[in-house]
């Protein structure tokens with residue numbers, strides 16, 4: 001979706017109609033025609049930017065995007081079509097779709113060109129409906145973005161940035177969930193990590209300091225403002241403020257994290273945001289462990305972080321981090337209310353729900369078989385909840401069954 005400047009055309013027309021006489025009425029405002037649909041999110045907000053802590057529209061007003069994340073296209077590719085995106089826009093009211101492109105896990109590395117084409121196709125569909133999309137380089141195992149398995153990142157991002165530098169709706173997420181797992185178990189216990197190493201903020205920063213300039217370079221070539229780039233943070237996007245602390249704080253050791261000396265290792269680029277992911281059944285106010293009740297309170301941690309860094313919540317689920325099991329809507333309310341400004345920075349944090357898919361896990365918004373049947377509203381309990389949330393946040397519809405004020409987290 002390109003923007004066409006018609007200011008120049010308007011001047012030419014004035015000259016012609018005045019038969020070459022000097023036209024002394026200057027064209028005061030450059031008229032910009034955008035072919036994003038009228039009243040669509042991108043048409044209204046334009047090119048996004050980060051000001052201080054806040055994601056803002058082109059004019060500097062705060063913006064909160066809310067939408068869905070895809071699952072892996074290699075597993076449920078039939079869920080992502082022109083028709084499903086249209087339903088998500090028109091009936092669910094999403095303003096952003098995260099395009100999760102796994103790199104390992106049978107993803108991009110098996111067919112780089114095929115996956116890249118699919119990415120472009122989905123970017124184009126999002127543009128056609130005037131919603132933002134997130135180009136997610138979805139690394140998972142190994143969890144180090146510098147791993148040789150991810151060596152294709154720079155070429156991939158150069159290609160996308162070159163193609164879309166003059167489009168306003170493309171956001172970049174340069175690495176999903178950095179984490180310490182290098183290798184997963186065999187087929188008997190595929191979820192078990194068999195080899196670990198520390199993946200620190202400094203390693204992520206080294207990666208970001210290569211990829212972000214590569215993206216920016218393509219935008220600079222056409223004189224376009226730099227796009228929003230979301231950067232992953234250690235421990236599956238949970239140690240969000242690692243760039244403000246010396247050393248590595250791992251696990252849920254609150255005392256350890258709090259005692260690390262402060263530093264400023266933020267990335268030195270405009271329009272950078274830090275990724276945060278939560279799964280409410282697991283990441284919440286903490287729970288008892290070994291008889292102790294002072295376990296890590298993620299709410300309290302993020303409440304503070306949101307006053308320090310611009311954050312984008314590109315993934316969250318109502319269930320546990322394995323994407324399955326019991327849902328916790330009340331605790332999800334608590335998180336989403338915090339993201340909607342009830343935090344120390346009064347920051348409006350954009351979010352995407354995991355996931356728009358129809359597999360058998362409880363995090364899927366659709367029931368198994370829904371995508372093959374093109375039944376885009378065959379909702380699971382998670383899907384029902386999130387569809388209501390989106391209508392409250394994006395469409396401003398009152399629905400007291402979600403985002404209950406009684407669930408506000410207060411410090």
Ligand code: IDC
Pocket residue numbers: 105140176177236277279315321322323324354359361363
């Ligand atoms: C999970 C999928 C699952 C797939 C697995 C691949 O739900 O079907 O087998 O990935 O290893 C994340 C990750 C995301 C996970 C999701 C749910 O970003 O890739 O998807 N999750 O476990 N972080 C926390 C949870």
